[in-house]
Amino acid sequence: MTEAPRLDRQVCFALYSASRAATAVYRPILEELGLTYPQYLVMLVLWENEPRGVKELGGELGLDSGTLSPLLKRLEALGLVERRRSGEDERRVAIHLTPAGRSLSGPASAIPQRLADAAGLSLDELEQLRTTLGKLTAALHESL
Amino acid sequence: MTEAPRLDRQVCFALYSASRAATAVYRPILEELGLTYPQYLVMLVLWENEPRGVKELGGELGLDSGTLSPLLKRLEALGLVERRRSGEDERRVAIHLTPAGRSLSGPASAIPQRLADAAGLSLDELEQLRTTLGKLTAALHESL
DNA sequence: GCCAGTTAAGTTGTGCACAATTTAGTTGTG
DNA sequence: CACAACTAAATTGTGCACAACTTAACTGGC
Numbered sequence: 001m002t003e004a005p006r007l008d009r010q011v012c013f014a015l016y017s018a019s020r021a022a023t024a025v026y027r028p029i030l031e032e033l034g035l036t037y038p039q040y041l042v043m044l045v046l047w048e049n050e051p052r053g054v055k056e057l058g059g060e061l062g063l064d065s066g067t068l069s070p071l072l073k074r075l076e077a078l079g080l081v082e083r084r085r086s087g088e089d090e091r092r093v094a095i096h097l098t099p100a101g102r103s104l105s106g107p108a109s110a111i112p113q114r115l116a117d118a119a120g121l122s123l124d125e126l127e128q129l130r131t132t133l134g135k136l137t138a139a140l141h142e143s144l
Numbered sequence: 145m146t147e148a149p150r151l152d153r154q155v156c157f158a159l160y161s162a163s164r165a166a167t168a169v170y171r172p173i174l175e176e177l178g179l180t181y182p183q184y185l186v187m188l189v190l191w192e193n194e195p196r197g198v199k200e201l202g203g204e205l206g207l208d209s210g211t212l213s214p215l216l217k218r219l220e221a222l223g224l225v226e227r228r229r230s231g232e233d234e235r236r237v238a239i240h241l242t243p244a245g246r247s248l249s250g251p252a253s254a255i256p257q258r259l260a261d262a263a264g265l266s267l268d269e270l271e272q273l274r275t276t277l278g279k280l281t282a283a284l285h286e287s288l
Numbered sequence: 289g290c291c292a293g294t295t296a297a298g299t300t301g302t303g304c305a306c307a308a309t310t311t312a313g314t315t316g317t318g
Numbered sequence: 319c320a321c322a323a324c325t326a327a328a329t330t331g332t333g334c335a336c337a338a339c340t341t342a343a344c345t346g347g348c
Contacts, residue, residue: 004237005188007189007204011263011273011274012259013188014278015166017165017281018284019163021285021303024284024285024306025284026156027306036333038335039333039334041157043163044149044150044151044178045151048151054297055295059291061333065297065300069297070299072335087283089295090296090344091297091342093296093297103178113150118284120280120286121280130155130158130281132265132269132272132276133155133161133273134304136166140165140263144169180303182303182305197327198327208305209305209326209328210327210330211305214303218303223319234316235312235325236326268312
């Protein structure tokens with residue numbers, strides 16, 4: 001007789017729960033900025049360096065155009081982003097920040113600290129968690 | 145001037161990426177059983193103990209009826225589960241396993257090992273990760 | 289220069305998540 | 319008993335994820 005696996009032993013369920021709990025904490029904070037968590041991630045990438053192509057954004061975040069195209073349309077509707085067809089390569093759409101999008105990075109800068117406070121872990125633990133998760137993600141992708 | 149937060153420093157992004165990578169590894173494995181990852185989680189709970197009410201399932205998984213109702217309808221359509229109005233309390237819907245649903249726990253029992261193999265972490269690391277994620281999830285919920 | 293093969297982005301369809309609301313059934317209190 | 323407060327489940331609407339497909343533009347080999 002084979003044992004049915006138990007939910008409370010599953011690392012993957014812990015991962016899934018923690019991830020949803022994190023976005024639940026983000027939700028009210030990001031609501032002040034009018035953003036969802038995936039939209040915030042896109043903005044993080046653009047604040048680092050812009051303009052970026054859709055493909056390029058997808059590379060950073062691990063998302064495809066099926067997810068990003070409608071998301072970017074919503075960011076454009078919010079007036080945070082502009083989509084411009086590239087002149088050199090008419091297939092590419094360059095995502096530019098608008099002044100409003102650029103100026104949102106100020107209010108957003110306090111967010112990581114608020115999350116760190118909510119996490120209830122020491123900086124060392126957070127750092128180690130990030131490292132372990134990085135190893136895990138790489139290995140999981142490797143296995144595909 | 146305030147610094148824009150950097151994506152690659154964010155524990156939450158690491159969490160989000162790892163969680164999606166894990167379900168991506170699950171996907172082809174669960175496809176053999178005809179299940180999605182959330183459906184598999186529901187089956188895990190039922191394999192431990194059934195019948196369970198929708199609310200009860202939601203308590204174990206942290207999901208509400210808005211997510212579970214349609215998911216359970218799909219599990220019923222697959223013939224894995226039966227939904228029966230409780231006689232004592234007509235509001236309650238008891239979720240029972242069908243013989244087909246029960247017998248799926250056999251083939252499913254090999255899955256955790258396959259995931260552990262794909263994770264590329266030692267058992268100690270996995271155990272520690274699960275503990276840390278548990279602490280993190282509890283603290284995040286606490287902060288709401 | 290032509291065209292097969294490739295690439296970028298968008299579209300369509302399915303299935304979560306989750307907020308907000310609805311419906312139906314139960315319970316406690318006067 | 320009456321009825322307000324509560325509860326369980328379902329429904330509605332929005333926004334991801336992701337597979338599969340489409341469209342349009344580019345590239346390389348001939």
